[in-house]
Each structure stands twice: as structure tokens, then as C-alpha cells.
Amino acid sequence: MGTLPAGAMKAIAAPRSLPTDDSGCLLDLELPRPQAENRDLLVRVEAVAVNPVDTKVRASLTGNGPPRVLGWDAAGVVEAIGAQVSRFRVGDPVCFAGDISRPGCNAEYVLVDERISGRKPGNLSFAEAAALPLTSLTAWEALFERLAANPPSLDRLGDGGGVGGGGDGRSLLILGGAGGVGSIAIQLARLSGLEVIASASRPESQAWLRQLGADHVVDHGRPLPEQLAAIGHGQVDLIANFFDTDRYWAVMAELIRPLGSIVAIVGNRQPLDLNLLRNKSVRFAWEYMFSRSLYATPDLERQGAILERVADLVEAGQLRSTLQRTLSPINATRLRQAHAELESGRMIGKLVLAGWP
Numbered sequence: 001m002g003t004l005p006a007g008a009m010k011a012i013a014a015p016r017s018l019p020t021d022d023s024g025c026l027l028d029l030e031l032p033r034p035q036a037e038n039r040d041l042l043v044r045v046e047a048v049a050v051n052p053v054d055t056k057v058r059a060s061l062t063g064n065g066p067p068r069v070l071g072w073d074a075a076g077v078v079e080a081i082g083a084q085v086s087r088f089r090v091g092d093p094v095c096f097a098g099d100i101s102r103p104g105c106n107a108e109y110v111l112v113d114e115r116i117s118g119r120k121p122g123n124l125s126f127a128e129a130a131a132l133p134l135t136s137l138t139a140w141e142a143l144f145e146r147l148a149a150n151p152p153s154l155d156r157l158g159d160g161g162g163v164g165g166g167g168d169g170r171s172l173l174i175l176g177g178a179g180g181v182g183s184i185a186i187q188l189a190r191l192s193g194l195e196v197i198a199s200a201s202r203p204e205s206q207a208w209l210r211q212l213g214a215d216h217v218v219d220h221g222r223p224l225p226e227q228l229a230a231i232g233h234g235q236v237d238l239i240a241n242f243f244d245t246d247r248y249w250a251v252m253a254e255l256i257r258p259l260g261s262i263v264a265i266v267g268n269r270q271p272l273d274l275n276l277l278r279n280k281s282v283r284f285a286w287e288y289m290f291s292r293s294l295y296a297t298p299d300l301e302r303q304g305a306i307l308e309r310v311a312d313l314v315e316a317g318q319l320r321s322t323l324q325r326t327l328s329p330i331n332a333t334r335l336r337q338a339h340a341e342l343e344s345g346r347m348i349g350k351l352v353l354a355g356w357p
Helices: 052-060 126-130 133-146 154-159 180-191 203-212 224-230 245-255 302-315 332-343
Strands: 008-014 027-032 040-049 074-081 093-096 109-113 117-119 171-175 195-199 216-218 236-241 256-264 283-286 323-327 350-354
Touching: 040 093, 040 126, 052 332, 074 109, 074 126, 093 126, 117 302, 126 323, 126 350, 133 180, 133 256, 133 302, 171 180, 171 245, 180 195, 180 203, 203 216, 216 224, 224 245, 236 245, 245 256, 323 332, 332 350
Parallel strands: 171 195, 171 236, 195 216, 236 256, 256 283, 323 350
Antiparallel strands: 008 027, 040 074, 040 109, 040 350, 074 093, 093 117
């Protein structure tokens, strides 16, 4: 793809017809550059991260419509603003996960509502920042809205203690701790004062959990009750399942303490027996990061506020980016490689693409 005409941009999209081989699952395209209106920012994309939602949407595409631009994690610079924008100015560096009902960020330019955008932490590169938004929003909402844990208190970030909100003190089991969401959730949970038990099945993944500050590490490939009993936890107060809801439904019902809470982000394939939770009066909640933008909820701006809190934590040295690898440049070949690594189920942390060819 050579020099583009005025008003055009490079993009990577997934076709709706089934490709004959993997080389056709993502395509380099030339598309019109969008125009900012209302509360939208037009962002020049500098780096994008990959998430399971990308491959799931790609696999679900059918029909004869145009190819779809995927990608819901990016960092870049505000190029233009809509008439109603008040939080950002042209030239501001930002990061965001975006809205799944709109074109994604695997393009040189993307529109995103200012209410679900946050500033790029000043001490991070664009690649490091692109690894944060979707997983940070998911982990924050899961822990502090669905499970009602105490969020880190910003007024204590400078005291060196590393724990906000006065310390929660409850026990939290994180299933699937080495992925993007789990990697952020471990850090946020520790900052809130929760005792964190995180799971991973491979030695390198378990080492990563310890680096992030997990108090205990267990193997979700082995029976969990015995492992938790060995560390003095016959039951736990809270469970965050970022791995497989069906597979661990029964054991979660066994391990959760009466009046406890469970949150999950992976959709079930089979019916879930909620009666397993009834006698303990356990609360179960789904977390879907796109709910607010998909349904234009009245508190839409809450996500922008969360991203600002995350930036504060990062700049205070309390929260680290979970970027593990960067591929360059941003094109269909590199993005196919990233999707393949994501689908292997062996990723640790986040994989980011940076820089356009």
C-alpha cells in the first residue's frame, strides 16, 4: 500500500466470507478517514493490543457485508474533536477500549466517545498504554462494581503502603490470573487490600503471577479444594473467573464462602445450575466491559473516570502495564500472527502492535 490519497487511511479488517486459508482472515485495506462529531474524538492510532474479543468477533462474521475493522484497545493522539467534546483537546495523548458496536481501532484513525476515553499515563509508551484499557476496565468493574471490593484510595498512593481504602482483608480467588484481565486484577486486588490467590497451570505463568504480587499461586489444572486447603483456605470470600465458567462452576460453588460473591467474564456453553449457589446466598454477576457503551447507560462517563484512576495509579508507580511483547509494524501479517498467539491459549500478559508501515 503506497501513498494514500487525502482523506484516506490504512486499516486492517476481517472479511465476512470464510477464507480459504489463514492468510485471508485479515486484510490490509484503504478506507475513508472518519470525521469527528458530537462527543467523539478522532484519534491517530499509535499502538493497538489484541484481546479474545477480537478473535471471537472475527470468527462470528457471516453474510455478504463489508469487511469489519476489529480491535478494541488502543493508544494514540487526538487529531480532531467533535463540537460537544469538553475533556480533551487536539494533541492530547489518550488510551481507550472503545465501543464494540462501532468500527475498531485496527486503523490509522478511529472515532471514540470522550466519555469512555482516558489520558495516556505520562510515564508509559504508547505500546505500554495500549495494553491497559480493556483489561483495566474489565478488572476494575469486576472487582469494585460486581464483587463490591474496596477500590484503591488515591489519597494513600503516596504513603508507600501500596494499599488503599483502608485494606479490604477478604480473600479473592482469581481463576486465569496470567491473562490480560487477570494480570491487572491481581495488582488492583492487592492495592485494595485483598488476599489474592491466583491460578495458572504452567511454571512460567505461575512465575508471572508471583511477580505481579499474588499472595498464593495454585494450578487450575489440578483439584483446587485440596490446594486451597493446603494454604489455609477451605473457602474464599470472593471469586473472579477469567478463564472458563462452565469448567469451574461446580468447584466455585464448593469453594465460595456463604454470602460470598462470584464474577465471570467468559460466557457459558451449557446451562449453569444457579441452585448450587442458593443455600449459601451467593451473589453471581457477569462482567462485560462493553455493556455501558453498547446500551448507552446513563453512567457512560464512569469508564472515562476509571481510566483516569488507572492512569493515576500507573503514574504513582502502584500499577504496571502488562505488556509482554510488541510486534511491528501494524499490518495484516502481524495482526494474523497476534491473533494466532492469542488463540493458542498460552499468552501471558498482553501482546501489542505498534507503528504503521
